[in-house]
Amino acid sequence: MTCRNYKELMMGYLDNELDDEQRKVLEEHLASCSECSKELEQFKQLKRITDEVTLVEPEDRIWEEYWGSIYNRIERGIGWILFSVAAILLIIYAGFKAIEELIRDPAVGIILKAGLLALVAGLAILFVSILRERLYFRKRERYKDVRR
């Protein structure tokens, strides 16, 4: 084994992840290799630095509206679906009412009727979809208050 191979053992040593056998192998090597024992000292110091970086308590402000927004986000997902479905149905219904006489008129061809119905349904879905996107992006856009 070359000195390079001992590096992973050194890490395990620092992190307390070696079994007795591995520890013995490393310690025997360290006793005979000053380069590696110097390096281990360096890594010990390094680990003390990274250990020191530990917990920085987040400001309470972060958690203040936290719960509200977690549930809001989940509820909003469901809310949006219900809203979209209902809005689409209502708009289709209104559109259908507007062309009801045409539809009931036996003189108008079936293809024209189907076309009109599809048109109404398509418009309803497009309208709701664009409305949703508008509302969504207004809320999400982080720079909306920045004047450009």
Added chain:
Amino acid sequence: MRSQTNITIDDAALVEQCKSGDSDAMERLILRYQNRVYNAILKICANPHDAAELTQDTFVKVIENIDKFRGRSSFYTWVFRIAVNLTLNYCRRNARLGIRSLDAEKNHHDWQATTLLKQFLTNGRSPDPALVAQNKELCRLAVKALMKLDDDQRAVVVLRDIESMNYAQIADVLDIELGTLKSRLSRARCKLRDVLETMVK
């Protein structure tokens, strides 16, 4: 007395309560981990605002997917797996868009912190631990050095030294082999050492 027993309820029991629709149990699980998850995310992404948002994304996912959690790993590593995956995706997206933290660009270091760091790195007498703990600037330097690592390497160091996970837990969170973890950790620390050494030069 009641609060005493509450503290000792373990994650698995709380998860079972969540699955049966107890939202208090979920709240307690989140309170138990939110600071640690936030802290780990912050150390990987180095942006407090986005870290808060990523923490929230993490728990939204936890709430949405708790029913699918089978308990093959612990709840603890499961939460961190979600958090780390979201954060690494965020880092990759930012890298693609060429966004870098402004903080990483600053090149001025506090003289006292650099001296302290130098003392640390040389094998001589170690500085007073209290002094080190107080020195926010040293922490800032260390975080900056961490930011020079690859995202994957940084995640390993953060989970090991900052979150104090053992190797098995880290391998579980990152879904990698133990051997891969060991070599990644060793590479990460070598690079970190080099980065810190150039900082004090």
